[in-house]
Amino acid sequence: MPTITELELPSLPMEDPAFSEAPLPQFAAAREQHPWLATCAFGFVITQYDAMRDLLWLDHSLTGAYDNVVEAMQARGTQWGRFQQESLLAQKGEPHARIRKVLAPAFTPQQANRHRPLMRETIATLLDEWVPKGAFDFEEFASFFPISVMARLIGAPAEAIPGLRSSMEAFGLSMSMDPAFLPQLERATEVLDAFGQDLVAERRKARAAGRRGDDMLEILLDTVESGGLSERELYDLLIFLFVAGYDTSKNALTLLMDAMIRNPEMYERCAEDLDYCRKVTEENFRYLTTSTIPRVTTRDITYRDVLIPAGTMLFFPVSVSGRDPTAIADPDSFDPERQGDKKHITFGLGVHICLGQFIARAQIQEGLHQIAQRIRNPRRVGPSTWRPFYGVWGLRGLPIEFDPAPARALETA
Numbered sequence: 001m002p003t004i005t006e007l008e009l010p011s012l013p014m015e016d017p018a019f020s021e022a023p024l025p026q027f028a029a030a031r032e033q034h035p036w037l038a039t040c041a042f043g044f045v046i047t048q049y050d051a052m053r054d055l056l057w058l059d060h061s062l063t064g065a066y067d068n069v070v071e072a073m074q075a076r077g078t079q080w081g082r083f084q085q086e087s088l089l090a091q092k093g094e095p096h097a098r099i100r101k102v103l104a105p106a107f108t109p110q111q112a113n114r115h116r117p118l119m120r121e122t123i124a125t126l127l128d129e130w131v132p133k134g135a136f137d138f139e140e141f142a143s144f145f146p147i148s149v150m151a152r153l154i155g156a157p158a159e160a161i162p163g164l165r166s167s168m169e170a171f172g173l174s175m176s177m178d179p180a181f182l183p184q185l186e187r188a189t190e191v192l193d194a195f196g197q198d199l200v201a202e203r204r205k206a207r208a209a210g211r212r213g214d215d216m217l218e219i220l221l222d223t224v225e226s227g228g229l230s231e232r233e234l235y236d237l238l239i240f241l242f243v244a245g246y247d248t249s250k251n252a253l254t255l256l257m258d259a260m261i262r263n264p265e266m267y268e269r270c271a272e273d274l275d276y277c278r279k280v281t282e283e284n285f286r287y288l289t290t291s292t293i294p295r296v297t298t299r300d301i302t303y304r305d306v307l308i309p310a311g312t313m314l315f316f317p318v319s320v321s322g323r324d325p326t327a328i329a330d331p332d333s334f335d336p337e338r339q340g341d342k343k344h345i346t347f348g349l350g351v352h353i354c355l356g357q358f359i360a361r362a363q364i365q366e367g368l369h370q371i372a373q374r375i376r377n378p379r380r381v382g383p384s385t386w387r388p389f390y391g392v393w394g395l396r397g398l399p400i401e402f403d404p405a406p407a408r409a410l411e412t413a
């Protein structure tokens with residue numbers, strides 16, 4: 001049986017900006033040479049949907065590749081490097097299960113539905129401010145939505161958001177595998193850490209004075225008090241919760257708007273029909289999304305007669321997995337009514353599967369419904385570029401103009 005390093009594999013220049021602009025033909029060409037594997041500058045890439053599904057489940061043989069990422073970013077001994085190596089995604093076994101157990105009750109589908117009125121209010125307020133402009137960069141607009149929702153869920157003041165946005169934007173480059181971004185990442189870690197520490201200090205004062213909120217910070221502080229979370233874990237979790245849902249959701253919403261501009265009849269229907277927004281959102285998650293998941297093997301794996309030794313770095317580009325014609329019928333057509341296909345794996349699989357997936361779904365559905373009501377007949381008026389493919393990918397900039405429409409009464413159901 002061959003070892004992975006003995007195979008003649010295609011090579012994918014995933015760090016190349018030209019690759020980010022048009023990865024799909026390059027994945028198709030790679031699969032012509034080998035059905036499910038390619039190499040890249042930092043290890044191996046799983047190029048086929050079924051192989052990604054099969055391998056991502058092997059949690060007992062894989063771990064988050066954050067030591068390797070920190071090494072590639074030349075970030076040993078930095079604050080950002082420490083955060084990467086200790087954050088929830090890098091944890092395994094007991095510490096990971098313990099922290100997930102603390103968070104899980106706040107992230108159920110029922111909880112996500114409970115927050116829909118807050119999501120509706122948040123997007124309505126943003127649209128009131130932005131729609132009268134008649135033209136703007138949709139990505140910039142979208143960047144205020146998930147962070148505003150998350151701030152309210154955690155219990156952070158809305159006024160803090162503009163000051164945090166650029167740090168979150170920088171954090172989006174965490175998995176870019178490009179050391180040139182390290183100074184930005186280090187500054188962003190300092191800002192977000194200081195923000196978390198101030199937030200906790202303020203809240204502790206309020207609690208000491210007998211005032212309690214009804215948000216995630218209260219749950220986290222109760223857990224610290226009962227010994228279930230250390231002080232450092234608390235601050236790291238606050239940073240993580242802010243950044244995990246920021247550029248993933250913002251980029252997914254921007255990709256969705258781009259797809260809607262190309263499908264105006266679907267977009268019009270979204271204004272009238274929230275359930276249809278759900279279908280469009282799911283189809284968009286399949287069609288193109290944002291994440292490439294890094295892993296390292298912790299023991300030898302044999303898969304389809306290939307030996308993958310312990311210590312091998314693997315990348316799972318779930319962002320483009322839904323466009324693999326060996327697994328998905330007619331993958332290039334955007335069809336919200338498609339049935340019988342394999343499910344998208346946008347949110348990953350296994351023990352680290354996205355905890356915020358129900359919140360992400362609900363806020364994109366609610367956002368799309370109101371955006372389609374107020375931003376009528378959107379037209380693209382300039383080009384976009386693409387973000388680095390490693391990590392969190394997506395469009396950079398989506399300049400649009402449109403016909404502004406007034407707000408409708410908010411749905412309460």
Ligand code: HEM
Nearest residue numbers: 088089241244245248249252291347348352354355356360
């Ligand atoms: C469209 C939006 C989103 C996408 C595409 C997305 C994608 C992902 C992916 C692929 C993972 C797994 C990473 C891995 O296995 O290494 C993940 C994990 C995670 N996501 Fe999301 N995410 C989104 C939104 C959110 C939101 C809104 C939150 C809320 C705060 C969130 C919180 C998390 C957390 C806490 C984890 C880590 C879970 C763990 O390590 O156990 N995500 N996300």
